[in-house]
Amino acid sequence: MNTASAEQITPGPWPVEGVTRIPYRAFFDPAIYAQEQERIFRGHTWNYVGLEAEIPNAADFKATFIGDTPIVITRNKEGVFHGFVNRCAHRGAIVCREPRGNRLRHQCVYHQWTYDLQGNLVGVPFRGGVAGKGGYPSDFQPAEHSLRKLRVETYKGLIFASFADDIESLEDYLGPDMRHWLDRLFSRPVQVLGYARQYIHANWKLYAENTRDPYHASLLHLFHTTFGIYRAAMGGGVIMDDTKRHDMLRAFRISEAQEKEAYRGKDIRTYQEQYTLADPSLLHTRKEFDVELTNHIQSIFPCLVVQQIQNTLATRHILPKKPDEFELLFTFFGYENDDAELRAIRIKQANLVGPAGYISMEDGHAAELVQQAIVRDQESASFIEFGGRNMESEENLLTESAIRGFWQYYRGVMNL
């Protein structure tokens, strides 16, 4: 699929029902994808780009993306983070060719233009020519040829970057409710435990919907019900910020009896009692937070999901690649002061999430099932009225309100 389409968007009208109907072209149209890159990822958003713990030392760097634009995040000796587009100001080549590392200068290999940690141009070979011949004109100003710089701010160890110079502060962008829940997981220094990458053949917004969707949790993910583990998908709720772009989905344990009752007789294929885990150590979970949740799934618009599922902690970075493809980068973490036993629990419970996760592998599959079915009938629409038509925070999990909230904000930014 051509991702760099120059076509103008020629949309049909959005369905009159509004955010309860999502036309399938929103997941398909290359022109919409291109416009998202400009208005969302390169627009007035703070995009998650990584954890401070990934680049802990002076001159450490990480190459990543905002939307599909390649960027680099660096750390200077004062511990301040900078970011720039990973494209040489000379002829447009990738400057930083390694995914991570440590260097004081970033040099493009093509003609050795050299930049400092902020992206300022500090070196140009043969700038003055040789023996009076060649070189740049006398009015050449290196300061005019720095890399495209990004704004970078951090919140409790999470690094965000923005193309917008006039955007609100990161704290204001997150808002008090989202900060409150991020604080639950990020009030202690974190340590990266590993990465997992999943390449999903579907539009990125199908995943944005998925993480705002508590309806599917015990219906698509059959692991707990198959093994007769009454995990309590029934207690919880969704909390949105004022703009509705972010969402915090939380689930907590209720009594087994209540949960069995909730599942029985509801025409749910998932209720099975005949299987048990041969090794239940997988689910040995240690209490570690004041507010106990089995699931903390927090979506920060546009590209971050923060998760705690039992004792697994991870960020999930959504990286759109094409209208019908995105990468999901899981960064598993623990805390610096974890003891060996807790560390071992986190490593074992990583079986639950990631590309082979017992209760997460289906998310990518579900997104792909949608993408495969919407190749035609682009003006047809999905139906999002579970829990009503509102976009309010809810103290239950039987709702799609956060999906509607996402689309309301999205439509405003995209003018769709």
Added chain:
Amino acid sequence: MVTLDTRQAIEDLMHDYVHCIDDDDLERWPTLFASQCLYRVVPRENADLNLPIAIMFCDSQGMLQDRVTAHRRANLFAAHFYRHIVSSIQITSEDNGVFSVRANYVVFRTAADAVHYGTTEVYSVGAYRDKIVFEDGTPKFREKIVIVDTSKVSSLLVTPL
């Protein structure tokens, strides 16, 4: 000095492992491991950075069995077949009856679902870093560490590598 019989038995185990998975005989898969065992599928990215997370991690026969039960009964995924190509099997050392064995692998995944039926992709490329022991004269995996060069998993991973 590894005897020819031992070498043959180890190679037979490596090949049996492949056919077990590729013939969808997953219920037999845990039986190829020793009573005390470790199976880890590690993205090469983590191996290179010395980070401990594996995307599949089983440190008991029971956990291997649970992976199979989940595959059969719980997890939802596009139906598919694997073909493992395993080569360059090398016994690198022996320590008190524990044989360190390494090999390269390629797994081709062929879709068997309604939409992509019959489409084959190079799904995963990597290496095995195994420790093999003999229990009652039969070779078993004490450890099977799958170092996955293809760190970026296409769609999902449910069938063991």
